[in-house]
Amino acid sequence: MKIETVLSPALFYQIEHLEDKVVVVIDILRATSTITTILHHGATAVIPTKEEAVAQEYKAKGYLAGGERSGETIPGFDFGNSPFHYKRELIHGKEIVLTTTNGTKCIEMAQNAYQVVIGSFLNLNKVVEHITFMNRDIVLFCAGWKEKINLEDSLFAGAVASYFADDDLDDSTLLCLDSYKVTKDHLFDTLRKSNHFRRLASKGVIEDIEYCCMLNTINSVGILKDGKLILA
Amino acid sequence: MKIETVLSPALFYQIEHLEDKVVVVIDILRATSTITTILHHGATAVIPTKEEAVAQEYKAKGYLAGGERSGETIPGFDFGNSPFHYKRELIHGKEIVLTTTNGTKCIEMAQNAYQVVIGSFLNLNKVVEHITFMNRDIVLFCAGWKEKINLEDSLFAGAVASYFADDDLDDSTLLCLDSYKVTKDHLFDTLRKSNHFRRLASKGVIEDIEYCCMLNTINSVGILKDGKLILA
Known part of the structure; x- marks a missing residue:
């Protein structure tokens, strides 16, 4: 059981034998944290799409639609990309179409994997x-x-790697693991220094970032099946 | 003064305004450690080329030639890519043509930068x-x-970053910096876990790796000028 980490979609082409591997898609701020929250709050499925036009079609058919572009809710949509938008009473028992800047693009890139799993700090253990x-x-x-x-x-990626033996990790994963070791006890403060924080914080979404840094508040995990994200 | 880290040549396209920036090329095992050593041992210049055929042409004109492919010395060449091959008495006052698998390729990719600098642990401070x-x-x-x-x-990259303020660093650089913080006191042991170590170690070049992990044994630095690497 080997673990590789792809640090950017521009490096995804390096993965061989994708069809035999389990791919954990990671977009902590905020797509995969939000998807994990949506499923936890009782939506029956999330339909991910990188195309806003596809999401608009679903919306026209009566689906609830969520999405952002460059951090802003798409006009006319029911929700943005903040996990706080998806309250249980609004989404329980429903299917949601979701389009985001980076996360849903990666889900589509990985769709031919043996299985696609949605990762977040919220459900790390799971x-x-x-x-x-x-x-x-x-x-x-x-x-x-x-x-x-x-x-x-x-x-x-480093957090996930910390559960496995070093011998199973490629160099990208080792790099993430070592970084996680020094930052895990003050994740939020670490992310304060990041490029993304500077960008999102300027839009007043500090609460989202604090939420997305919380560990193991959710005990379920989303996977991709027939084009929809559902609970495993 | 901002610092970006390019973790793979496949991500180099993301650099904007290259012509205004100083690029430190890093190929610790072993190209840039070896180049640093060659210049320290008194060679007047190193001519880097990614093409073996170009190196062969220089060799035919009487230059000393060094190079490897996949870790092995090219047949007929004077030296491989081990820093130990380049003894002062053999190279002092001479120009050396050098071709390697990854390092010289990156020097060529970066050649339109404001300046190209050769980085190694051997001369980190410099x-x-x-x-x-x-x-x-x-x-x-x-x-x-x-x-x-x-x-x-x-x-x-993390070692270099440790000399600068966090606010100047992009996310890739922060990732490297945090990893360096936990590994700097046992670099060699850390690299024992790496993919490269497993590959090189199997060719019996542990001594090279120990040498390339040594900090600040050389107090000079190579830069690219008119296609040749010389002391700054």
Whole structure:
């Protein structure tokens, strides 16, 4: 059971034998944290799409729609990308179409994997438990920001890696693991220094970032099945 | 003065305004450690080329030639890529043509930068002193291995970053810095876990790796000028 980390979508082409591997898609701020929250709050499925037009079509058919572009809610949509928008009473028992800048793009890139898993700090233990149970080679796929490497996704890769033996990790994963070791007790303060924090914080969403740094508040995990994200 | 880190040649396209920036090329095992050693041992210049055929042409004209492919000395060449091959009595006062798998490729990719600097642990302090003096935005360009991210180059980027303020660092650089913080007191043991170590160690070059992990044994720095690497 080997673990590779893809630190940017621009490096995803390096993955061989994708069809045999379990891919954990990681977009901590905020797509995969929000998807994890949506499923936890009782939505029956999240339909991810990178195309706003596709989300608009679903919306026209009566689906609830969420999405942002460059951090802003798409006009006319029911929700943005903040996990706080998706209250249980609004979404329980419903299917939600979701389009985001980076995260849903990565889900589509990874769709031919043996399985696509949605990762977040909120359900770290559950993600690790799930992929351990799968017993296959693992790819930790960091969405980054517009193809650039970001700190929060890399640190989550390190967090997952901390549950496995060093001999199973490639160099990218070792890099993330060492970083996680020094930052895990003050994640939020670490992310204060990150590029993403500077960008999101300026839009007044500090609460979102604090939420997305919380560890193991959710005990379920989302996977991709037939184009929809559902609970495993 | 901003610092960006490019963790793989496949991400180098993300650098904007290259012509205004100082690029530190990093191929710790072993190209940039060896180049630093060659210049320290009195060679007047190193001519880097990614093409073996170009190196062969120089060799035919009487130059000393060094090079490896996938870790092995090229047949007929005077030296491989081990720093121990380049003894002072053999190279003092001479120009050496050098071709390597990853490092010289990166030097060529970066050649339109304001300045290209050769980085290694051997002369870390001198590299930092030099780029600080240049007072321009900095790119730490890790050669990696066949486009893949590697641990030793990333940790050197972190070592350089440790001399600068966090606010000046992009996320890739912060990732390297945090990893360097936990590994700096046992670099060699850390690299024992790396992919590159497993590959090189199997060729019996542990001594090279120990040498390339030594800090500040050389007090000079190489830069690219008119296609040749010379002392700054």
